[in-house]
Every structure is written in structure tokens, then in C-alpha cells.
Amino acid sequence: MKIPSFLDAKKRNKCKTSIIRNYIVDNKYINIGLNKKYFIRTYGCQMNERDSETISGILEQMGYEKVYNYMDADLVLLNTCAIRENAHNKVFGMLGRLKNLKESKDIVIGFCGCMAQEKDVVEEIINNKKFVDFVIGTHNINELPRIISECGDDRIIEVLSNSDYIIEDMPSKRESKYKAFVNISYGCDNFCTYCIVPYTRGKEKSRLKEDIINEVKELVNKGYKEVTLLGQNVNSYGKDLGYSFTELLREVSDTGIERLKFVTSNPWDFKLEIIDLMVNRKNIVPYIHLPVQSGSNSILKSMGRKYTREQYIELVNNIRNRVKGCSITTDIIVGFPNESDEDFKFTLDLVNKCKFDGAYTFIYSPRFGTPASLIEDCVSFVEKEERLSDLNKLINKYSLESNEKLLDKVVSVLIDNKSDKDNMYVGYTDTNKLINVKCDYNCIGKILDVKVTCAKSWSLYGEVL
Ligand code: SF4
Structure with missing residues (x-):
């Protein structure tokens, strides 16, 4: 097991950031995920959502295929958030469910994101969550292919307290x-x-x-x-x-x-x-x-x-x-x-x-x-x-x-998807307000003028002009 070395964040290195380019998944890891499925659950902010897109890009270059139910996966990754206790509790609840799954199925469980940067969380995983196969921090997700290939009987914990580089050209899904x-x-x-x-x-x-x-x-x-x-x-x-x-x-x-x-x-x-x-x-x-x-x-x-x-x-x-x-x-x-x-x-x-x-x-x-x-x-x-x-x-x-104030006004909406529940399209106005839109053709991905017909506290309803 590789134990992390946590540094005091205030002593972080003031050196200039360097850029690493042309990241590619090494050939020797390309087929590791063939015929295997991965599931990733993202907690927290848009930064984490974006990291999950990068992680998905890496995993798909390794041959893994994405699934949306963790029960179907061979590799489960939790991309965690440390900002509030509530997020912590949700992650530990999910770990409990994964422990049960691992008793009936051969799966690899990985733990990443902001909670992986917290010393007490990593110690808890090392001591009491032995079913977690690897922990990887926010600064080294580029090492994911190697870590997945190396973890087996040996658990891997690799967390850097900081980094002085930015990696460009990472894969992305x-x-x-x-x-x-x-x-x-x-x-x-x-x-x-x-x-x-x-x-x-x-x-x-x-x-x-x-x-x-x-x-x-x-x-x-x-x-x-x-x-x-x-x-x-x-x-x-x-x-x-x-x-x-x-x-x-x-x-x-x-x-x-x-x-x-x-x-x-x-x-x-x-x-x-x-x-x-x-x-x-x-x-x-x-x-x-x-x-x-x-x-x-x-x-x-x-x-x-x-x-x-x-x-x-x-x-x-x-x-x-x-x-x-x-x-x-x-x-x-x-x-x-x-x-x-x-x-x-x-x-x-x-x-x-x-x-x-x-x-x-x-x-x-x-x-x-x-x-x-x-x-x-x-x-x-x-x-x-x-x-x-x-x-x-x-x-x-x-x-x-x-x-x-928007009632009867025309707003510009980017349509995201369609809701199964009421058959309405769902999108966001340019002012970032959630709006449900009535439209009789497939308008996903379009920016449309929509007349607002109903306003609630947290959403609007409207019809395409
Ligand atoms: S609240 Fe925002 S600005 Fe303040 S330390 Fe956290 S991330 Fe930085």
C-alpha cells in the first residue's frame, strides 16, 4: 500500500505552474477495461462534474463502458465532495451499499475527489473500509490507468497534497x-x-x-x-x-x-x-x-x-x-x-x-x-x-x-432534455432559470424563444413561440 504524504496546505510550493501536454493513456493500459463496465457517482460542484468527465474519458480510452446503475458495474468510482458534512454522510452511506455489493460480486471500488484529500477520511478508509481498492486525489487523476492496473490484492492509496502542474489535452467524455x-x-x-x-x-x-x-x-x-x-x-x-x-x-x-x-x-x-x-x-x-x-x-x-x-x-x-x-x-x-x-x-x-x-x-x-x-x-x-x-x-x-416578472414575457431558452413525467422539454433561460417547455417537435439542443405561461418559486413553464 502506498501511504499518502499530506503536507500543510499553507506551506504549498510557490513555484511557477508548469504545463504537461499530450497526455495519452499508455498502450499497456488500453485493453484493461475491455468488456468491463464502469459507474461513476459525482458529488458536489461543477468542478467535480468536470473532473468526472475527464475520468470517464480516461476510462473509456482504457476500454471501459459506462453504466448508470452501480449494480451492473465492474468498476465503481465515487468522486466525492468535502464541502459539507451532509456530502460526507452521503458518501459513507454509498460506501456501505458498495460493501454489500462487493460481498456478492467481484468489483473494484475507487474513491476520489475532495474527500480523498482529507487526512482523516483516508485514515478511515485505510483502517475501516478495507473493501475500497484504491484512493486517488484531485491532483493526480492522470495516474488512474496505472493505479487501476496495479490494484489487486494490494490496495493503493495515492494522494498528493498539491501539484505545480496543469495537464492539458486529457481525454474527456x-x-x-x-x-x-x-x-x-x-x-x-x-x-x-x-x-x-x-x-x-x-x-x-x-x-x-x-x-x-x-x-x-x-x-x-x-x-x-x-x-x-x-x-x-x-x-x-x-x-x-x-x-x-x-x-x-x-x-x-x-x-x-x-x-x-x-x-x-x-x-x-x-x-x-x-x-x-x-x-x-x-x-x-x-x-x-x-x-x-x-x-x-x-x-x-x-x-x-x-x-x-x-x-x-x-x-x-x-x-x-x-x-x-x-x-x-x-x-x-x-x-x-x-x-x-x-x-x-x-x-x-x-x-x-x-x-x-x-x-x-x-x-x-x-x-x-x-x-x-x-x-x-x-x-x-x-x-x-x-x-x-x-x-x-x-x-x-x-x-x-x-x-x-417574467409572466407573459418571451425568454431565450436552451433546451437540455425531455422529462418523462409530463412530456415537457426542460431547459434554462439565459438568466439561468429552470423552465419546462411545451413543444410539439424534438427541440433538444436548440435555443428557442419561449413565452412564459406560469411562474413558481423555483421554475417556470412556457410554450415555444
Ligand atoms: S469559499 Fe471560495 S474563495 Fe473562499 S476559500 Fe473557499 S473556494 Fe476559496
Whole structure:
């Protein structure tokens, strides 16, 4: 067994990132997966979804065929998320089911993603989950073919705490033929006090602008309609290379992709020139996800967020005033250690002022190894649940209001798929709102004008014009 060497994330290497090109699966691994099936379950964010597409690409080059039921697979991979305790619990629940399956069937079980970067999780797997055949970290998925070929009687645990390279040209099996995620940077240098990402994903590394542009051009040539640029903090893209996110966004917009989105924006790095670009470029959609996390200045400070509520509200007003019909969504954590009633009221007040189109709301969940997990907390869980419920009522109210404004209006929709339940097509507006669409021909993959006929809190209904 190869035991990982975990390093302190804060001691991470400051060397320049190098690029490794022309990745290919070595010939000796190409037939390992022939006549075998793989199943991959992805937990968490779009970064993980994109990693799963890369992992699928590698496995299919090895000859494996994808299945959508883990009971049918010879190789099962869990691509995990470390951001909240809830995600942890789901993964361990799934491991329990896989243990039962392994008692009746000869399967290989692999564990990867952000939880694989957590020392306590890996120790738990080494000591108590002996049915897991291999663990591979987020920095070395390129080693997957070798690890799968070597694991047998010997379990393999290979996790790097960080990496100073970006691998270009990895194989990829994209989930959609119309919408694509394109990584622009990896990792994060911000160390918000509650967040595990800088420890699991390592230092921030930007891809070269040319590589990103080439990838988008290739997608345009293949008929893709929408690209979402991905980074933990897209606005700080390029700071390690000497150019800015605005430059990148302008050049990606020039490729002619029909819809261009980006996530995640951090309020303190958000440059006003992005707003100018959104106003002037039709293909940059009017949608911004802008996590605020709290409306209280004292909580923002203890979270290590480098802005005040006043600055955040000003930024939201600026966006709303200039980008017509822009939809703004956010993330909010309730019950951060020692959040007082007054702090929470500041959050409700900020929501009243910003009138978000939607929000992901969570009860704070301490992540082992982060500074916030060491703060003694005097707020009870019951109080936190009550706050979450109050917050959600307010978020739902504004989400419904924002959707109702679209009633009888015509919106642009990219159709994703068809729902078996009610025979309606399902897609997203350019403002990232989920919409169910009545249409009497197969419109999957098309961008259509749709008249909104019904608005609910979290979805719209409409008919193709
Ligand atoms: S910006 Fe803060 S919350 Fe976002 S990934 Fe980085 S450390 Fe985590």
C-alpha cells in the first residue's frame, strides 16, 4: 500500500505552474477495461462534474463502458465532495451499499475527489473500509490507468497534497452535446476560514489563455451552444500569469459561442469592467452567481471574506442598474460560530436589499482542519435550523417575485432534455432559470424563444413561440 504524504496546505510550493501536454493513456493500459463496465457517482460542484468527465474519458480510452446503475458495474468510482458534512454522510452511506455489493460480486471500488484529500477520511478508509481498492486525489487523476492496473490484492492509496502542474489535452467524455464546462483555473488562494477547498484543491493555478480559447473554439466547431467558464474564483483568473479575467472573457466571447457564463465570482475580486463587458457583449448571459455568505460585517470578518455588506450591496446595485434583467444568485451560510440574532437580522436585511433571484442556503458545518472549526460556538443547532427556515422563506419570496416578472414575457431558452413525467422539454433561460417547455417537435439542443405561461418559486413553464 502506498501511504499518502499530506503536507500543510499553507506551506504549498510557490513555484511557477508548469504545463504537461499530450497526455495519452499508455498502450499497456488500453485493453484493461475491455468488456468491463464502469459507474461513476459525482458529488458536489461543477468542478467535480468536470473532473468526472475527464475520468470517464480516461476510462473509456482504457476500454471501459459506462453504466448508470452501480449494480451492473465492474468498476465503481465515487468522486466525492468535502464541502459539507451532509456530502460526507452521503458518501459513507454509498460506501456501505458498495460493501454489500462487493460481498456478492467481484468489483473494484475507487474513491476520489475532495474527500480523498482529507487526512482523516483516508485514515478511515485505510483502517475501516478495507473493501475500497484504491484512493486517488484531485491532483493526480492522470495516474488512474496505472493505479487501476496495479490494484489487486494490494490496495493503493495515492494522494498528493498539491501539484505545480496543469495537464492539458486529457481525454474527456462530456455529459452534454450542447453545454460544456471549461476550467479556467484550479484551486484557491483565499483561505476563507470555514472552507476546505484551498486544502483539497491546492493553490490557485490558471490555465493559459490560448489553451482555454482553443478548447472553446473546438466546442463551437462541434456545435456546442453554451460554455461555462469554471474556477473557484474566476475573477482572480490570470493573476499568476499576468493577465486578467476581463481579457479572457472578452476573447472567449469573440469565439462566437452563443452563450457564455462564468462561475464562481467572488465579490472582492469582481471588477466593474466585467459589467461593461456584459453590457456590450450579447453572448455573455445576464446571470451572476455572487456568494455573499453573510450579511453581517462582523461575521464576514470572522469568515475571512474581504468585503463589507455595504460594498456587496453596492456591487449588486451596480450590476442590476447596468445589466438589464440580470439574475443574481448567491450562497448564504447561517449559524456560523457565534452568529448573534443581530448578525442574522443583518443577513435578512441584505436579502431584502439585494432581492436575489435564488440562493443556496446552508447551516454552517465545521470542516476538520479549517480555522473556523476551532472556534467555540454558543449557537444551538435548533436556533440555526429556525434561522435557516426564516431565511428560506424570504429567499423563496424573492425568487417567486423575480419569476413572476417574467409572466407573459418571451425568454431565450436552451433546451437540455425531455422529462418523462409530463412530456415537457426542460431547459434554462439565459438568466439561468429552470423552465419546462411545451413543444410539439424534438427541440433538444436548440435555443428557442419561449413565452412564459406560469411562474413558481423555483421554475417556470412556457410554450415555444
Ligand atoms: S474563495 Fe473562499 S469559499 Fe471560495 S473556494 Fe476559496 S476559500 Fe473557499
